[in-house]
Amino acid sequence: MDFNLTDERQMLQDTLRRYLREKYTTNVRNGILDSETGFSPEIWSDLAELGVLGALFTEDQGGFGGAGFDIAVVFEELGRAGVVEPVLDSALLAGRLLAAAGKTEMVEDVISGVIHLAVAHGEPGGRYDVDHVHTQANGDALTGRKALVMNAEAADHLIVSARDGDTIAFYLVARGAPGLIIQGYPLLAGGRAGEVTLDNTPASPLGLTLKDYEDATALAVVAINAETLGAMETATGLTKEYLMTRQQFGRPIGTFQALAHRMSDMLIEMEQARSAVINVAGNVDAANRDLHVSASKNLIGRIGRLVAEEAIQMHGGIAMTQEYELAHIAKRITMADHRFGDTDYHLERYIALSTN
Template identity: 40%
Template sequence: MNFNLTEEQQMLQDSLRRFLANEYGFDKRRDIIAAGNGLDKPTWNAFAEMGLLGYTLPEEYGGLGGNAMDTLLVMESFGRALVVEPYLSTVVLGAGIIEDAGSEEQKERILPKIASGEEFLAFAHQEPGGRHNLDYVRTEIQKHGADYILNGRKTAVLNAAGAHYLIVSGRRHGRPTEPVSLFLVNHDTSGVEIEEYTTHDGHRVADVILDSVMVSDDDRIGARGQAMPIVEKGVDRAIAALCAEAVGAMEALNETTLDYVKTRQQFGMPLSKFQVVQHRLADMFIAAEQAKSMAILAASMADSDDRKQRREAISMAKALVGQSARFVGQQAVQLHGGMGVTDEMFAAHLFKRLTLINLQFGDADYHLGQVSDGLLKSA
């Protein structure tokens, strides 16, 4: 496989990194988080103008026809700058699911507005008590004449408060033996209640309460009871994107740590002169490079229709990237000393983001278990 970037991909990466370096500094990010909505509209509009919001969407819906490898480049750059805008929830997860399984009417109505930056999506699937198990769905779907009623609670839904549409999973009468279906729910539908809060890394999530929410067959995404393959592929694509974001954050953390030890004096010389510090920096660099290789593997498999191979590759990548993120983050904090956990230091925010990325959609231990279980089944 050729891992070299095409000329177009190189231009995308260069222009995006240049934009973020000039327009999305540390202070700007803190202001966005303090504003409380997890979004700077001028920045989001700039992403739309650069083609980022529709980069992986088909051309007939205003996109550029890219793939998960293109998403890797975007998310890696976002990781370096700690971008908090809802790219993962809207573009990677939401638009990806609509593109995979939405009706033609849904695609024509929503995808062009995603590409232009006008609308946002949120994937409301995870439920209290479910941990990382995607099959844990207790939200009830009840038939009501020609329509359906949804009742349930979703937790830690990324950017739910700012989404125009929620992609909601449920089962008939909430029974765990029933197949899963997906519905597109307008955020202002009667019965939808959103309880928003901020995660420790500054991102916005919410618990979504569904109390007798009315939907129709036109709101269904995909065939009735056939949603789990759609959910799994959508989440796998999101995990691949998170792996790329983690790589970008690790690279930025390595760079800022190197700059710090070059200037921090101890015993009359910079910390970077001590051999033990040099060894730590080398180990951190190796960990980030290993993670990058696995992120590329995840991206190369994220669009595959081979469920077994895709899920295996994604879990292997998430496990190693999570382990590398923990190691690089902990070493960076140690090398910064007490300053490494203060709000004024960029390193502290990188470490927080890496910690949360490790937890999203299953931590390193969970995915290591998935890989080992798969090996036992195939033995």
């Protein structure tokens, strides 16, 4: 089997990597982290212009990619550079839900970078249970609370889940709608999220089901895994460079056998992580998709923890300074495990799916 990228994906990867290398420095990111929105409108516009957002959608949806490997290519580069812009939540997850709902014009606006979106599904106490929805729909009005809504403050529209009788449905809520309150806060890994309260808030039904959300979430897991892989590549690269630069007893500390072995273990685990991303990207449309999703998410979470801890320990105190690239990257790797189910959740899910 040929795992090489197609010419189009290779071109996308090269273009995005070159742009981020030139534009997305540590100082630029730190400035974005201190901003009120948690992302750069200029960077967002550039990503749209470069076709990065369009690569997340199929041709039928107005894009030019949309397959698992297209998504993996984009997010690996975003993770490698530590990009904090909400591409995953505002473009991929929300955009694919709108595409499933047949909102063609809105999807076109997402691809062109005109609008920002947020998905409000999780609720207090729900953890990773997708069925834990207590927000109520009374006709075309919603009442309830949503927790950890990524990009909530900057979103022009929110896609909100609510119970309509015995079923879970999804609704579109406009920014500034009556009864909508958003309390925002910065995230440890960068960007911003918010706690959302709805009090008889007007909403438009999207005609989506929980299965549509699960389909979009499967793509989001491909994205977060690829993003973590890219971040781990940066962490291992920084560690290798540091070990060959820092000197002790007249020679680089990377030549000491104990540290060389630890570095070798990191690189071996990285190869397993890459295989996991390739596997889930290639099986995102398979009948046993969920099995591959949970297997990859569990493995990436475990390897990510190892890489982050080893990179920090082999660097020493410098690894925790805000001015050094690894500080942000290690946070991203660690916190990625808590998105869309952590290692324990997906281990249990994998076992349950395997025994059915």
